Amino acid sequence: MKKILVLVLFAVALFFPLSNLLGLQGKNEPITVGAGHSENFAKASAIMQDKCVDCHAPGMLRKPFYADFPVAKQLMEKDIAQASQRMVLTRKLFSGEDAFSPVMLARLEHVVLNDSMPPALYLTMHWTDHLSAGEKQTLQAWIAEERAKLPWSQDAAPEFKGEPVHPLPLTLNLDAEKVALGKQLFHDRRLSGDDTINCASCHDLTRGGTDQAKVSTGIRGQQGPINSPTVYDAMYNIAQFWDGRAKDLQEQAAGPVANPLEMGAQWDEVVEKLNQVPEYQMAFARLYPGQGLSKASVTDAIAVFEQSLVTANSRFDQYLRGNTAILSDDEKQGYALFKIHCASCHSGPALGGLSFEKMGVKHDYFKQRGGELTDADNGRFNVTKDEKDRHVFKVPVLRNIEMTFPYFHDGSTHNLAKAVEIMGKDQVDREFTHDETAKLVAFLLTLNGEYKGKPVSHLTAEDLK
Incomplete structure (x- = not known):
């Protein structure tokens, strides 16, 4: 009886693939x-x-x-x-x-x-x-x-134009006066409720465009719920914030100012304070004729400044432009591993920011992390209320990653090698060897770029004046 049952199950198992092989399935024109x-x-x-x-x-x-x-x-x-x-x-x-x-x-x-x-x-x-x-x-x-x-590939050497990663542009076509105005606003503490913090408090350009803290600290020492992403190269993001709730840099610039946990201000009061500064009055009248100083023009100027924060000319950019000798063998091998295992999410000029992905595709990241789940852990679900978006986040950019620790939306690790290992296991079900991890990290360190002609990793407050 058992033999007959085995034969029947075997015949059934063969029936379906054989029917496909014989062309019994439907066909599309x-x-x-x-x-x-x-x-x-x-x-x-x-x-x-x-x-x-x-x-x-x-x-x-x-x-x-x-x-x-x-x-x-x-x-x-x-x-x-x-x-x-x-x-x-x-x-x-x-x-x-x-x-x-x-x-x-x-x-x-x-x-x-x-x-x-x-x-x-x-x-x-x-x-x-x-x-x-x-x-x-x-x-x-x-x-x-x-x-x-793609326009992104125009600066790449012919042999690298088809790569998943593209070099950042060496020049940008932006209104220099708006960039300067946005820079001033970005560092102006009058945008906060009690004039104590500014945009740079959480996005310090000498710290990789972040605050290098697990979560950000807002007005009156309040702790935010999530890690602060870098503002460098943020113009390449499909949307802003980890959950993508802001469609662009201008919309993002408006959010923290009015957030009670962050800058804790009211926009009408911010506009009133800024209008008391003659320098601002003249600048906005000249650059935004017919509009003047308003929430819209302030956030636009900040957004234009943030568009200027492109950290080009990393060693990897120079490699993509044709200087193949600038990378070591380990760094090149790290890039080869990166292309196979990581580039489906971390591609484009900023190596990320172009899509939303679930945190823990292959394994439960949050179970392994431990601790209580927070509202911030819900990710894009908080915006869409769609269950399939729970634990889904905008893919972070990897430019200057040496400087943007701690890593992930929850700032759960300061160690780049550990972050690589977690991503390998939880996202692509790959246990990287020690050698593979070292080579991937070596490649990632080639992504340290320059701002204003100086390495981001060596910028000082004096360089930013």
Whole structure:
């Protein structure tokens, strides 16, 4: 009896993958790539239409005949829900009418380099749907081609234009007078309720654009709920604050001033105080004609100044511009590891800031951290009230990371190597060896940039005058 039962289970297990192999599942009509697109994209589109639609394009699902069977239906729905959180593919993307974002390109490259898509469970049902070596090469060639088109890559050497990381620009096109005005406001304590703190209190430019504290200290010594992110290179963030509640730098600049735990002021009172300063009156009348000094113009000036806080010319930037001898072998090997394991989230000019990600994708970070959960630990859920956004945070930028400790939204570790190990385990399920961790840290230290022609790590108050 046991033998018969085993044979029956074996036959059932083979039935589904064999039915797929024999072509009994549904088929999607091929989507034609529009004119003007490269051969690489046409090939890449065909590969994704063949290998990715089942989970990542739910509106185009090619359903096998067993799609509504018990168990199979639940498994498929779960796979589609999980896949859609990472990437949703559409007809417009396949045709080239819509462009793949830099984040989507990074995520595609990640699964190609890690050979993690299609996942093993899916392949047990679809034996021929793995990516061949040739298909992987095609996808990588197309990804590099798309990145080379981005404005970010214009300063990169030809051989590095397709990299997931891009050099920061050496020059910026900003209104110098607004930058100067914003700088003055950024350091003006009159923006706080009792004239004791300013923006630089939590975003000290001599401390990597942070306060190097677990949580920030506001007016009257009040402790904030979360670690203060760096203001350097913040212009590259998709949104501001860890939970992304501010759409841009101007909206972010307005928040702390009126927050009772931070600067504890009222905007109408701040505007009234600043209007008593003749220098400000003249500057705003000249730079904001018809508007003058207001909450909107003050926050705009601060935002323009913060846009100027780009820390270009790190050793890694120089490497991307073609000076390949400037990095050691360990640093280059660290970058190679970074591309495989980290760049799907930490990509772009600032190596982050372009997406929101769950803290603890593979393992429960908060369980391992211990302690009580706080409202701040909810992350983006506090903004969207969507359960799938619980513990989701804006990916932090990694520029000048040597200076921006303690790390993570909760400031839970001061040790960069420890932070790397935590990210490896909890985000990508990888236990980095001691050698791998050392090489990743070596690479990260090449991201220390310059501000006003001086290394961020050596800036003094005198340099910022």
